[in-house]
Amino acid sequence: QRDYDLLHTHKAYPHFYGSLAAYRSRIPVTVQSRHGRRFGETLSERMQFSIASRFSDRVVPVSDDTGLRCKKIGWLDDSKVTRIWNGIDVDRFVFTGPADKLTAITVSRLSPEKDLGTMLHAVKQVLQQIPQFRLLIVGDGPERERLEQIAAELHLTTHVEFLGERNDIPQLLSQAGFYVSSSLTEGISLTLLEAMSVGLPVVATQVGGNPEIVQQPETGALVPSANPALLASALVQMCQNQSQWTEIGRRARQ
Structure with a gap:
């Protein structure tokens, strides 16, 4: 209903449903952030992450460790994953x-x-x-x-x-x-x-x-x-x- 340019999701369920909705709504860019290792612990979660990542332009982990887990669970190429470390003021x-x-x-x-x-x-x-x-x-x-x-x-x-x-x-x-x-x-x-x-x-x-x-x-x-x-x-x-x-x-x- 609205002309959004980007969807940025956090955590499993927003990532899965948000990325599919963004694809159907033809939102140009979808970015998904991962904040830790506690995801993909069940087969269902791994499948959801893998499917949703296919509809995401970029997956952004906050650490190299989380990035490796994203690649492993989602079968993602390096080009799909961009690590941006957490930071503080x-x-x-x-x-x-x-x-x-x-x-x-x-x-x-x-x-x-x-x-x-x-x-x-x-x-x-x-x-x-x-x-x-x-x-x-x-x-x-x-x-x-x-x-x-x-x-x-x-x-x-x-x-x-x-x-x-x-x-x-x-x-x-x-x-x-x-x-x-x-x-x-x-x-x-x-x-x-x-x-x-x-x-x-x-x-x-x-x-x-x-x-x-x-x-x-x-x-x-x-x-x-x-x-x-x-x-x-x-x-x-x-x-x-x-x-x-x-x-x-x-x-x-x-």
């Missing part, structure tokens, strides 16, 4: 560098794919070597009650603070010594970029686009996902390398 995040305290921070939706239970069990192990260590958890979500229960059962209530939803993220980041992420899947994590923008070293899981952001050991450390022991080891090592935080943070900002 760096000017919103003043470089402050790491705070001079053994405090890590994570900013996350409290949902299963963020695997914060693994992070809490890792903190329990960290405290055996570094009893003054603290963790700030910023965000909310369906897993908050369960995570608070885990923290209580592990006797972490004096070391782990749940801050809930906040709108002062840059200020909170500047209160931590480094950033930590335990995600099971990622595209390009905006919160990781934000943490690096204020000059924080990073400990993150080696999933999705994280290795495209974090260069170890120059800007942080990468560990396998869902492994509390290895995450704890990386956290301990980061704490022990506190004298290097400022330089690591400068490289992260760059």
Whole structure:
């Protein structure tokens, strides 16, 4: 009914139905963005993605990792896929560098794919070597009650603070010594970029686009996902390398 020049879709169902509707409506250009690896997990989803991609002029993943998955699931040629990394407004995040305290921070939706239970069990192990260590958890979500229960059962209530939803993220980041992420899947994590923008070293899981952001050991450390022991080891090592935080943070900002 309207003379549109371009349709830009996000996620599976808008991509499938939108691309078919655009084809029937003769919209000249159809672009579809993919933000992570969590698509194409069933045969139906893979078929929908493959069909819809045939009617799209371009598929735009936010990371090389997601791009490879798009090509594999959709049987797409390189010419159909153009990676554009996520970005942030760096000017919103003043470089402050790491705070001079053994405090890590994570900013996350409290949902299963963020695997914060693994992070809490890792903190329990960290405290055996570094009893003054603290963790700030910023965000909310369906897993908050369960995570608070885990923290209580592990006797972490004096070391782990749940801050809930906040709108002062840059200020909170500047209160931590480094950033930590335990995600099971990622595209390009905006919160990781934000943490690096204020000059924080990073400990993150080696999933999705994280290795495209974090260069170890120059800007942080990468560990396998869902492994509390290895995450704890990386956290301990980061704490022990506190004298290097400022330089690591400068490289992260760059």
